[in-house]
Amino acid sequence: MKKTLFFVISFCLFLYGRAFAATTAPLANIQTAETLLTLEDLQNPQKMCELNDINYTDAVAWVKQLQTAMRNQDKNTIANLAIYPLRINDSPKKIYFIKDQKQFLQEYSTIITTPIEKKILQVDPTDIFCNSQGGMIADGTIWFAAQDANLIKIKTINPP
The missing domain is CATH 3.10.450 (Nuclear Transport Factor 2; Chain: A,)
Structure with missing residues (x-):
């Protein structure tokens, strides 16, 4: 029973992690786009x-x-x-x-x-x-x- 429960919880966490990664991927791109300015740009x-x-x-x-x-x-x-x-x-x-x-x-x-x-x-x-x-x-x-x-x-x- 403990092994089955452990497997179910692990599988759910795995799926949740994949879903979370998929929803944050666009945010990662936005953050990357914001960092395209260099310090030199900011001082210009x-x-x-x-x-x-x-x-x-x-x-x-x-x-x-x-x-x-x-x-x-x-x-x-x-x-x-x-x-x-x-x-x-x-x-x-x-x-x-x-x-x-x-x-x-x-x-x-x-x-x-x-x-x-x-x-x-x-x-x-x-x-x-x-x-x-x-x-x-x-x-x-x-x-x-x-x-x-x-x-x-x-x-x-x-x-x-």
């Missing part, structure tokens, strides 16, 4: 932007456009470079939204403060970080996203 801003649907060349040009607008105090151009509602993370406990371009222009001096302006103007336009959340410059002061092909917009401002 152009590669990371392209993987997250942001054209790196367009993003660099966009940063230069933003810097030029800030140097010239061109509030309208800066307002046009944002998507609304625009999220402002003033502090961990104070998050608010700018509903439209009109409100942005009215509150410009409280949104684009001197510390924000300095950070943006000092950043190297090629120093862009991209992930699934979008692109970022100036240590996360500005987050942006590609809205359409070749159309990049500010989506979040994090004052320093």
